[in-house]
Amino acid sequence: MDKPTIVVGVDGSPAGTAALAWAVRQARTTGARVHAVSVCRVRPPAPGPNGPDAFLALHQRELRAALDQVDTTGVEVEQSVPTGSVGPALVELSTDAHRLVLGSHTYHHGPVFVVSPVVTHCLRHARCPVVVVPAEEDGDRLADGARLSAAAHEFR
Template sequence: MEARRIIVGVDSSAAGAAALEWAVRHTQQGGVVIAVSVCGMRTPEGNVDVFHSARSRMVRDALGRVTSAGGVRVEQSVLDGEPGPTLVELAGEADGLVLGRHGYSRGGITILGSVIRHCLEHATCPVVVVPAARQQVA
């Protein structure tokens, strides 16, 4: 069986962390999970370095909280662009795209964010949407 390549959209939310944890846990030995944060922000001068540095730290922190399954390689990447289209393009050659869902709802109906909607409509690989971990109510 060929090793799998899974793309995970990671942000600073609990949903992004849940997506990364799910991807690592469900990727078979020999597979690669690529944790990706997409940065569409620039300074007024057009500089992206400060934003990319912050995103790199955020992805590194998220990876530090995930226990890697044996034989699964985890990589990180920060890309410039709009999140939905950038993730879809990157996932074009991948075996799957994993995204976290924040859990917003209105009137009992789940509200999907624009990035998830874009990826579900345009991705050519399977898309897994992982809900954020529910917090325990005391």
């Protein structure tokens, strides 16, 4: 039987790198493999130095830079740079995945907590559980301070 796969979206941001680190730790714990993905929104081919090849190369460099920041020792890691709309591309990859892991990219708009459109799309349409990881972890505190939230904290 194939190893379960954890698909992780990497976009060059601190949250994307945190998501990659979480996915690698989870894979190391569970024996899964990691598929690190940076989706490139390429328009139809245009000639010149800033054409599609330049955008693909940029995504490949960002993916490599994120992987260089994470200890992947003992974890099978596949890399890919698919093209297309980010949310739908990640949802498609979730079809055969054990988990889909994304960086949070959230912000507050007054009293409202706003999630990025890509994360929202994946939460609504992914075909596997989705884990959303913040750019920085808050340390060892319980999810809501209640005794019963310890199980959620242990899932990390």
